[in-house]
Every structure is written in structure tokens, then in C-alpha cells.
């Protein structure tokens with residue numbers, strides 16, 4: 383059996399953490415081994431410094447330096463963790479290089495396709511599935527402000543809208559080359575998302591595992 387490396391993508395506040403934890407719980411209920419990755423590491427001082435500066439709105443780096451720091455930080459982090467676990471268990475993670483190319487285009491004007499092509503081949507392993515959580519920017523923003531008092535500087539409806547549009551372009555309208563299948567989850571409503579995740583994500587993973595487990599809710 384091949385384990386799945388699944389990535390959750392979507393704008394800030396779209397529901398990645400909530401849905402990732404739900405997927406983890408459902409896999410555990412079926413006794414399927416799974417690692418979830420929610421936070422990126424920022425353990426390499428050179429990249430951590432740039433990332434912290436940007437998150438603190440201390441923009442003292444060039445767009446190229448910023449893109450490089452986010453990209454390499456993720457690459458090192460994933461190579462360490464995913465490679466170690468993927469032979470033993472499914473890996474479900476928040477964000478991959480798709481976030482980087484989308485955010486670096488919207489925030490710093492770096493061309494999506496060139497940025498993606500420049501490094502995508504160097505990722506090992508590569509995801510088997512992307513789950514794109516589609517939440518309207520105004521709803522995501524309202525959920526963010528309910529959750530915390532200090533939104534990040536790009537967490538406003540206008541910027542989240544551009545990020546959302548860029549995601550849709552790169553996943554659906556003009557898809558990046560070599561993408562794995564992208565499963566879209568509509569997370570605009572407060573109710574009913576669990577059933578959608580069961581149908582579109584959990585069911586196929588159960589099937590791949592050829593298990594006799596039934597989807598019980």
C-alpha cells in the first residue's frame with residue numbers, strides 16, 4: 383500500500399487547520415497511521431530571520447530574498463519530516479510550495495510560473511493530492527478577526543481576494559504543469575463541511591487502503 387502525502391491549501395482563515403485536524407481524527411478512527419504537519423519550522427536561522435522580518439512587516443529584503451527564504455524553509459522542513467514518515471504513514475500537511483508561489487506573486491509580484499518551475503522538481507517527495515479549501519475572502523477574514531486580535535498585514539479582504547483568485551487560476555483555470563489532483567472543498571458554510579470532507583477526501587483514502595472500514599458518523 384502506498385501512503386498518501388496530502389496538502390491542504392487555501393487563504394488564511396479558510397479552514398485548513400480545522401479540516402486537517404478532522405481528517406486526522408477520521409483516519410485515526412479507521413486505525414490508519416497519519417502524521418499531520420501544521421506549522422512550518424523556521425529553524426534555519428538564515429531563513430527564519432527573513433520570515434520573521436516579513437511577518438513583522440519589517441520589509442528590508444528584496445522580493446527574491448523573501449521568496450527564497452519561504453521556499454527553502456519549507457523544502458528543508460518537508461524533506462526532513464515527510465521523508466522520514468511517508469513510508470510508515472499518511473502525511474497530511476498545511477501548505478506546500480503552491481502557497482509560496484501564490485503569496486509571493488500577490489505580495490511581491492514574483493511571476494508564479496517561473497517561480498514554480500525554478501524549483502518544483504527539487505521537492506522529494508511530491509504530494510499525491512491537493513485539497514483546496516475554497517472560502518470567500520470576506521468570510522475567511524471575519525473568521526480570522528473572531529479568532530485573533532492582530533491580523534497579519536496581508537490578512538485583509540482585498541489581499542485575501544487576490545490570493546484566492548491567484549490560487550484558483552493556478553489550480554483550475556490555467557493549472558500549473560504536473561499538479562496532482564486538486565480536490566475543491568467549499569467551506570463557506572458553517573454546517574455540513576464534515577460530510578463533504580468525508581465524501582471527497584476520507585472515502586477515497588479508505589478505498590486506497592482497501593479497508594473494510596465504513597464511513598460511520
Ligand SMILES: Nc1ncnc2c1ncn2[C@@H]1O[C@H](COP(=O)(O)OP(=O)(O)O)[C@@H](O)[C@H]1O
Nearest residue numbers: 394395396397398399400525529569571572575
Ligand atoms: N466551516 C466553518 N464554519 C465556521 N467557522 C469555521 C469553519 N471552518 C473554520 N472555522 C473557524 O475559522 C477560523 C479559521 O479556521 P482555521 O482552520 O484556523 O483556518 P486556517 O488554518 O486556514 O487559517 C477558526 O477559528 C475556525 O474555528
Ligand SMILES: Cc1cn([C@H]2C[C@H](O)[C@@H](COP(=O)(O)OP(=O)(O)O)O2)c(=O)[nH]c1=O
Nearest residue numbers: 394436448449452477481482483485486489
Ligand atoms: C508573507 C509571505 C508568506 N508566504 C507563504 C508562507 C506560507 O506558506 C503562506 C502563508 O503565510 P502565513 O499566513 O504566514 O502562514 P500560515 O497560514 O501557515 O500561518 O505564504 C510567502 O511565500 N511569502 C510571503 O511573503
